[in-house]
Amino acid sequence: MTVAPYRSRLREGPYGFADLLHAEWTKFRTVRGWVIAVAVAALAIVAFALAPGQQGSCNTAGCTVPKGPGGEEVSDGFYFVHQPLAGNGSITARITSLTGQIPVPAQGTAMRAGLVPWAKAGIIIKASTTPGSAYAAMMVTGSHGVRMQYDFTQDLPGLVGAVSATSPRWLRLTRSGDTITGYDSADGTHWAKVGTATLAGLPQAAQVGLFTTSPQYLQTSLGEASVSGGPSVATGVFDRVSLTWPSRAWAGGNLGGGGGGPGNTGFSQAAGTFTITGSGDIAPAVSGGGGVGVTVAQTLVGTFAGLIVLAVVGAMFMTAEYRRRLIRVTLTAAPRRGPVLAAKAVVVGAVTFAAGLVSAAIAVVLGQRILRGNGAYVYPASALTQVRVIAGTAAVLAVTTVIALAIGTILRRGAGAVAVVVVVIVLPYLFTVAAPILPASPAGWLLRVTPAAAFAVQQTLIQYPQVTNTYTAAYGYYPLPPWAGLAVLCTWAALALGLGVFLLRRRDA
Amino acid sequence: MSHAARPGTHRANLRDAQYALHGEWTKTRTAGGTIWLLLAVIAATVAVAAAVAAATRCPATGCGQDPAKVSLSGIDLGQAVVTILAALAIGGEYGTGMIQVTLTAMPRRTTMLAAKAAILTGLVLMAGTVAVLGSLLAGRLILPAHGFTPAHGYPLLSLADRPYLRAAAGSVLYLGLIGLLGLGIATAIRDSAVAIGVVLGLLYLFPVVAAAVSNPHWQRHLEQIAPMSAGLAIQATTGLRGMPISPWAGLGVLAAWAAGAMLVGGLLLRFRDA
Numbered sequence: 001m002t003v004a005p006y007r008s009r010l011r012e013g014p015y016g017f018a019d020l021l022h023a024e025w026t027k028f029r030t031v032r033g034w035v036i037a038v039a040v041a042a043l044a045i046v047a048f049a050l051a052p053g054q055q056g057s058c059n060t061a062g063c064t065v066p067k068g069p070g071g072e073e074v075s076d077g078f079y080f081v082h083q084p085l086a087g088n089g090s091i092t093a094r095i096t097s098l099t100g101q102i103p104v105p106a107q108g109t110a111m112r113a114g115l116v117p118w119a120k121a122g123i124i125i126k127a128s129t130t131p132g133s134a135y136a137a138m139m140v141t142g143s144h145g146v147r148m149q150y151d152f153t154q155d156l157p158g159l160v161g162a163v164s165a166t167s168p169r170w171l172r173l174t175r176s177g178d179t180i181t182g183y184d185s186a187d188g189t190h191w192a193k194v195g196t197a198t199l200a201g202l203p204q205a206a207q208v209g210l211f212t213t214s215p216q217y218l219q220t221s222l223g224e225a226s227v228s229g230g231p232s233v234a235t236g237v238f239d240r241v242s243l244t245w246p247s248r249a250w251a252g253g254n255l256g257g258g259g260g261g262p263g264n265t266g267f268s269q270a271a272g273t274f275t276i277t278g279s280g281d282i283a284p285a286v287s288g289g290g291g292v293g294v295t296v297a298q299t300l301v302g303t304f305a306g307l308i309v310l311a312v313v314g315a316m317f318m319t320a321e322y323r324r325r326l327i328r329v330t331l332t333a334a335p336r337r338g339p340v341l342a343a344k345a346v347v348v349g350a351v352t353f354a355a356g357l358v359s360a361a362i363a364v365v366l367g368q369r370i371l372r373g374n375g376a377y378v379y380p381a382s383a384l385t386q387v388r389v390i391a392g393t394a395a396v397l398a399v400t401t402v403i404a405l406a407i408g409t410i411l412r413r414g415a416g417a418v419a420v421v422v423v424v425i426v427l428p429y430l431f432t433v434a435a436p437i438l439p440a441s442p443a444g445w446l447l448r449v450t451p452a453a454a455f456a457v458q459q460t461l462i463q464y465p466q467v468t469n470t471y472t473a474a475y476g477y478y479p480l481p482p483w484a485g486l487a488v489l490c491t492w493a494a495l496a497l498g499l500g501v502f503l504l505r506r507r508d509a
Numbered sequence: 510m511s512h513a514a515r516p517g518t519h520r521a522n523l524r525d526a527q528y529a530l531h532g533e534w535t536k537t538r539t540a541g542g543t544i545w546l547l548l549a550v551i552a553a554t555v556a557v558a559a560a561v562a563a564a565t566r567c568p569a570t571g572c573g574q575d576p577a578k579v580s581l582s583g584i585d586l587g588q589a590v591v592t593i594l595a596a597l598a599i600g601g602e603y604g605t606g607m608i609q610v611t612l613t614a615m616p617r618r619t620t621m622l623a624a625k626a627a628i629l630t631g632l633v634l635m636a637g638t639v640a641v642l643g644s645l646l647a648g649r650l651i652l653p654a655h656g657f658t659p660a661h662g663y664p665l666l667s668l669a670d671r672p673y674l675r676a677a678a679g680s681v682l683y684l685g686l687i688g689l690l691g692l693g694i695a696t697a698i699r700d701s702a703v704a705i706g707v708v709l710g711l712l713y714l715f716p717v718v719a720a721a722v723s724n725p726h727w728q729r730h731l732e733q734i735a736p737m738s739a740g741l742a743i744q745a746t747t748g749l750r751g752m753p754i755s756p757w758a759g760l761g762v763l764a765a766w767a768a769g770a771m772l773v774g775g776l777l778l779r780f781r782d783a
Contacts, residue, residue: 414702
């Protein structure tokens, strides 16, 4: 009599990667604490977006920031001495002086002599007197020489050096249809072309004239990244103004409310000399010390709370195996140790990415609505940018969890692993963004090389060299572009995983 | 077994406390990680302090920087190591199951926790003193070359200066209180990894959230109640008037957090099965 020996109905080994994934997923799914922790992380991200504490002075209809021809938010405030002129022609003027006044820090409305770097005085051809309308201008600036600027975002250099009575600057703009060409000269006889602008749809009768403006004065205290300053004014002196059009009377006025500057703007005209005082800026609007409003990243403050919770989960996904000696069972069933760690990374990364994606999407969509409802000005971001911010945030959460898993493998102790992960990602952010103690340059390096570089995926702002602003992380400007910042985090994850696999294979379990 | 003193008397309590202290000291002394973590507290604090001091410049026009804060910025990292030390002091026992032996040998749980707290605080204060003195020395050596000179209105860092003394002594106390906060939370949670996550979240999240809040009223309140922001107010030597909370009151806020954590931890330890 023969009895058939017992055979397990499970498939014979060796097991493939899919089996490892299934095993690790089963482990993750069945530990209630980990599932709850992932849910808590997701809820924290949403909760911080919905929490109050962010208010602004915009009314419920929203703030009115003018939009430029490209659809971007712009500042468009200056003192404009102009007349409507139809058809082709050109305007020439000589500028003999550009002076200004800047506020004295911490002394109320007191002003002292001084010129901000991007104070502007020059000639302009503008579609209309509506803020945000298309324009092309030639100008002298506070400390950036002669520039040709058009349609807010474009900026071309001309003659270098400051303007003075002994070293005046001649400027000319020539219109031919939609095309405007800018020239500059130091003597009025030798002219050099600075650039050509094509202003699509420039009306037949455009506003042509002289302008002066002066942007916000900013003084940043090193390190503390605290910003003080206020509106400044500039005064430009023009003469030898000539038009090839038949000239009519000049009209003067502040465009765009004069940029909120001191009230002493205006112009005087005597014996062909125009003295124009203006305040404001003709430039892209910026967030931060020199600007207003918040960005989409504001809705994702909870990322940090989520990160800390997920770092605990990631570390314990490995260290719990050591603590409960489950690692011996795991490695007996799957003796190839590299794939075991890989399977764990895939499972924990996928779960946290999914949780991050859902919670970040809710936070960004609802958070913006709440911010606007509270009267805060939120810089609009395109749908694609918002998708990048959401997916990027989910990726930051997932990759950080994988780093925690790898460090848990290296240290085999949950306590140390959690502390290391929280410190390497939160502390650089704290030193440079949240409570900045470092000056801008070392802070920039910290945000290039540490895992905190990854928060660049949440930035939505563009830096404009022609606008003075505090382009530091504290105001949402990161030194690396979004995906490069995420790549830094991924590099750290790869290094940690590599070391983890190396040690896992080399050490006794 | 002879009972020299009847249970419940003053003498018996004293004897229990002695036993508990002796037992905890032996465990702490012989645990492999303790000495390394204490050295790590010192190394991390001084290294970050030196790096931040080396990166900071103060031009002749002024910089609004507080040299004491710059020199003591390493505490931001040192406290993370103190948290590990504190969480492992009790979380390690839960991890290995040692806690059952400990509580069998010393059934008075509150006494056991108090002994742990005393040993931990003593060690952290010692390491903290070395770390703070090292940081101030680094600041004193590095900062004058970077514009923090008496000519710019920054006298040399010296403990003879009362504000600097307050910043230095307060930073040592800060680390001690962080240790107690960590011990209390770890006692309540019974898992060192989760406890470290909770403590570091409590410390680091408040400043991150406060920075993101633009409403100055809310921001001020957050900085008044946050254990780290309020506690580190003790490091300020300049601009005291503009601060959301005064130095000693700030340290008091952290002390309240630590006391609350120890109370909750102690009550849970006493009334829960181990």
